Amino acid sequence: MKDKTLYVLHSNICKALANPIRIEIIDILNEKELSFSEIQELTSVLKSNLSQHLSMMVSNGILIQRKEGLNSYFKLTTEKIGIACRIMREVLIENIEKQKEIINNLKY
Amino acid sequence: MKDKTLYVLHSNICKALANPIRIEIIDILNEKELSFSEIQELTSVLKSNLSQHLSMMVSNGILIQRKEGLNSYFKLTTEKIGIACRIMREVLIENIEKQKEIINNLKY
DNA sequence: TTAAATGTTTATATATTTGTAAACTATTAA
DNA sequence: TTAATAGTTTACAAATATATAAACATTTAA
Numbered sequence: 107m108k109d110k111t112l113y114v115l116h117s118n119i120c121k122a123l124a125n126p127i128r129i130e131i132i133d134i135l136n137e138k139e140l141s142f143s144e145i146q147e148l149t150s151v152l153k154s155n156l157s158q159h160l161s162m163m164v165s166n167g168i169l170i171q172r173k174e175g176l177n178s179y180f181k182l183t184t185e186k187i188g189i190a191c192r193i194m195r196e197v198l199i200e201n202i203e204k205q206k207e208i209i210n211n212l213k214y
Numbered sequence: 215m216k217d218k219t220l221y222v223l224h225s226n227i228c229k230a231l232a233n234p235i236r237i238e239i240i241d242i243l244n245e246k247e248l249s250f251s252e253i254q255e256l257t258s259v260l261k262s263n264l265s266q267h268l269s270m271m272v273s274n275g276i277l278i279q280r281k282e283g284l285n286s287y288f289k290l291t292t293e294k295i296g297i298a299c300r301i302m303r304e305v306l307i308e309n310i311e312k313q314k315e316i317i318n319n320l321k322y
Numbered sequence: 323t324t325a326a327a328t329g330t331t332t333a334t335a336t337a338t339t340t341g342t343a344a345a346c347t348a349t350t351a352a
Numbered sequence: 353t354t355a356a357t358a359g360t361t362t363a364c365a366a367a368t369a370t371a372t373a374a375a376c377a378t379t380t381a382a
Binding site for chain 2: 150
């Protein structure tokens with residue numbers, strides 16, 4: 107029986123991309139570090155919920171957290187996350203374009 | 215209020231990466247088209263379950279399905295999916311390496 | 323026209339994810 | 353020391369995702 111541990115670990119890290127709030131956070135954090143309150147302002151997500159998403163992303167190795175005084179700061183672990191995310195965005199856009207074409211070419 | 219539709223659509227497509235079986239399927243289909251039964255043999259997943267995962271990936275725009283006689287064939291919609299997937303795998307490997315280092319440097 | 327082969331769909335039980343509210347902790351300022 | 357600020361944790365209900373089994377549909381061969 108083949109070992110599937112790698113697939114489980116891989117899908118675990120990909121789960122960080124599987125939620126709209128977390129996608130928005132990755133988008134916002136592209137290339138820069140922001141504080142919890144800045145992220146909250148930009149996303150308008152309830153703070154307890156935001157904290158849960160951020161801590162999930164930290165424990166999945168997607169984000170790095172730094173605490174300074176009362177504040178928490180977050181950034182992407184590596185720019186690769188932003189890159190992977192943008193590639194998937196391109197796939198989405200391409201799919202939408204294809205859908206558009208199909209609809210535009212409909213005869214009725 | 216900011217429109218979050220794009221984040222919802224984006225996360226929907228990323229959900230295709232959020233499961234170990236689906237990651238394995240993406241891995242297997244890299245650069246080539248395979249039949250249902252070939253995928254089943256390689257993954258050892260129950261056929262009804264495999265069919266569900268494949269059809270979810272088709273409706274999320276990750277896979278293209280082609281039917282020929284009794285058989286179904288599947289391939290990635292675009293090589294970008296394989297690329298994004300590989301980048302996330304690299305992130306995982308880097309994270310594991312960091313963990314290793316931390317453990318190796320532990321004094322006790 | 324039956325039967326076999328190849329998937330697909332549906333029903334269902336279980337597990338996981340998610341959002342909200344409330345309680346809590348830690349740091350700083352008065 | 354008290355209070356305020358900033359964020360975290362916990363408890364819980366609702367929504368979603370998942371695996372299994374059984375029923376179903378479609379194509380081909382006998």
